Ligand SMILES: [Zn+2]
């Protein structure tokens with residue numbers, strides 16, 4: 012016997028039933044379930060339903076309620092539905108006067124099956140009774156209720172599991188090209204055996220190119236190679252690598268070794284679940300430790316197969332040798348080559364062969380037999396040969412070194428003698444000349460240099476003697492001129508040598524100077540380096556100081572434009588040179604930026620002043636009695652504008668502002684109205700007016716010109732009307748694509764209940780369930796997308812006061828504080844009304860004056876909502892190409908470019924330096940949103956079952972089974 016206490020909802024339903032049946036039962040709100048009876052316990056009479064006998068009667072029953080055995084119904088949906096079932100069953104049997112159930116027995120059975128699905132109980136309702144079966148065994152109603160109550164606990168547990176079984180974000184399972192340097196790691200056989208991460212991945216002697224942790228390898232046999240999608244087409248995967256720290260997969264491009272670093276890469280970053288699912292999927296078919304083939308394009312393999320096919324026909328069915336055997340033969344031949352030609356091989360060749368074979372061995376190309384043959388016989392020989400070559404080379408270089416030393420010593424000796432040359436006797440000199448000519452150690456050039464010096468000394472002595480002998484020399488002088496000329500040359504040469512010696516020294520000094528100031532060349536700015544070289548050449552003591560000043564100077568020049576970049580540059584310089592003045596420099600840069608902003612502010616202020624002066628002019632004219640009406644109006648308008656302008660003035664100091672202000676600052680055209688009208692008409696006629704952005708830019712252009720407002724305003728109005736028409740058309744088209752009707756249509760479960768003549772309570776409940784589930788999925792997704800942004804975007808954008816992230820989960824759980832989402836409320840109110848039922852905002856770029864979110868850009872999963880100068884509009888994300896930073900007359904601004912080349916300007920309050928980054932990260936984010944698989948759409952999610960399954964993680968479409976064959980996602984429906 013089971014005692015149940017009804018909650019408010021159950022009380023309402025069953026009290027209404029009692030009323031409908033017009034029976035005199037005063038229900039206590041307690042149910043008693045006994046075998047096939049459901050009893051509504053009354054104070055005097057009770058109402059009894061029997062599922063076996065079809066009877067619904069009142070009677071006096073005396074069952075004392077055991078308070079401690081009383082089960083609360085509360086939020087147990089299945090229990091409620093199982094109780095509600097009573098109404099349909101007895102309604103169908105006609106036992107309840109006033110309640111008629113139109114549904115067929117079959118339909119009702121289907122509905123009940125759905126309700127009891129979770130406890131695997133099959134109902135069988137027919138004209139005579141309602142029975143229940145579990146695994147072929149009949150249960151009574153009491154058993155069923157008992158199972159439902161027990162299932163409640165399981166359900167709670169399941170809920171927790173479901174909490175953990177997060178769906179994660181979608182991944183495009185397409186391997187991307189990447190190039191890395193792959194480093195080797197020493198891994199012993201023991202380590203290889205002990206370190207397996209499961210799924211047939213085992214430790215391998217390579218390091219992760221990103222984090223330098225050891226990688227794991229998986230190798231497939233030829234028959235089991237899986238096909239993967241890459242940027243370059245489909246590839247048969249012979250082997251793959253993974254880093255379980257980075258959660259990335261790698262593999263070599265076709266016909267390449269992994270060691271070469273020409274790779275494909277598949278990253279899962281921090282989505283551990285997706286990473287592990289894929290690993291399991293890859294591991295499922297691996298069965299071998301080696302495969303002599305490289306990765307191969309599917310197209311190449313197909314072609315090869317066809318050729319093989321035709322060859323086979325011509326070869327009269329003689330099978331060609333299998334590629335495995337060919338490979339083994341090839342490596343064996345290579346080893347034979349080592350054996351035979353070892354003596355003739357260079358070190359380079361030895362290393363090359365070893366490198367290639369070792370890489371292939373590491374990457375599992377060879378059978379264990381081949382590996383051991385190489386390791387035991389061939390490799391030691393190669394290594395020995397390399398050692399021999401090295402020793403020989405060492406011997407050779409040792410000999411050379413000795414010779415060099417000897418020569419240096421000899422040179423020192425002669426250098427010493429040259430210094431005292433003038434003091435040597437003629438005989439000693441003669442002896443030295445003799446020695447020099449017999450010299451074997453010195454190079455001929457070196458010898459000649461000494462001989463030249465000696466010759467010089469000889470001449471000097473001759474001259475000296477000649478001077479002593481007076482005229483005697485003069486006579487012979489003419490004959491000797493040539494000789495003397497020659498010696499002059501020699502003299503010059505030696506002087507030159509001295510100089511170059513000196514230069515060498517000074518060069519050396521220069522170099523050390525460079526070292527002191529840091530190798531500034533490396534900072535990259537060639538001009539700056541040139542300057543520094545000049546300074547160095549002057550070799551002044553304050554060289555160092557000057558360099559610093561120079562650096563500062565150049566930064567001063569650039570400071571206005573890209574202060575940040577320069578600070579980064581300086582960081583680099585500091586790192587290398589140890590200049591400690593960076594803070595000063597930073598200050599200078601800051602100051603310069605401030606100056607610049609001041610200046611800009613100043614200009615605006617100035618213009619404002621000028622403008623005021625203009626107004627005074629106008630008011631002066633206003634006193635003139637002969638003023639025409641239109642002039643008066645214009646003046647009034649301008650005055651009003653002026654007031655507004657003054658109100659805005661505060662903003663100009665902190666924000667360098669936009670085009671509109673610029674136009675407002677200009678004087679209006681004073682020419683006759685008719686002339687202006689004519690001109691505008693012509694202008695508008697000639698302008699291109701194909702699409703929306705043509706119209707908006709036309710309006711902007713008109714704004715920029717100085718026409719009188721009364722002339723330009725009506726034209727603008729007309730153009731805006733046209734824009735509105737275009738927008739309406741666009742919206743209509745999109746609504747046709749994604750209308751609420753089609754949404755409801757696909758809402759299969761929802762619809763089924765809607766059409767049934769069920770009690771509203773039951774209907775509402777089922778719908779609530781679906782809605783709750785969908786809302787949860789979408790909230791989860793929104794949270795994950797924001798987490799993704801937080802991973803991908805630079806810090807300065809994430810913390811910018813103008814950028815807001817929607818606290819989806821906290822809002823769903825009623826935990827969010829108003830200040831966390833009020834910007835979004837304003838955005839939704841002013842320019843971003845949600846277009847579909849479960850649409851959630853993700854990110855808001857606030858561009859409103861009040862900083863309250865009432866203008867700007869709001870991105871949801873499917874749309875970008877934009878508040879422009881004139882009105883708000885939205886673009887479906889699927890139509891967007893990119894976000895671009897465009898330089899215009901009035902500064903740079905962000906534009907959103909659609910795939911059909913339409914473009915719209917975005918209002919954005921971020922500083923200029925950050926716009927380029929923002930454009931890039933926004934584009935990447937929007938492109939990611941475009942990859943969203945169809946399975947993530949509400950109408951897909953709302954369906955309980957699908958003919959063709961679209962994977963929730965990767966979007967791959969397939970027919971049967973919960974597990975996606977492409978990414979390994981496990982719970983597809
Ligand atoms: Zn890694």
Ligand SMILES: [Zn+2]
Pocket residue numbers: 962963964965966967975976977978979980
């Ligand atoms: Zn998938």
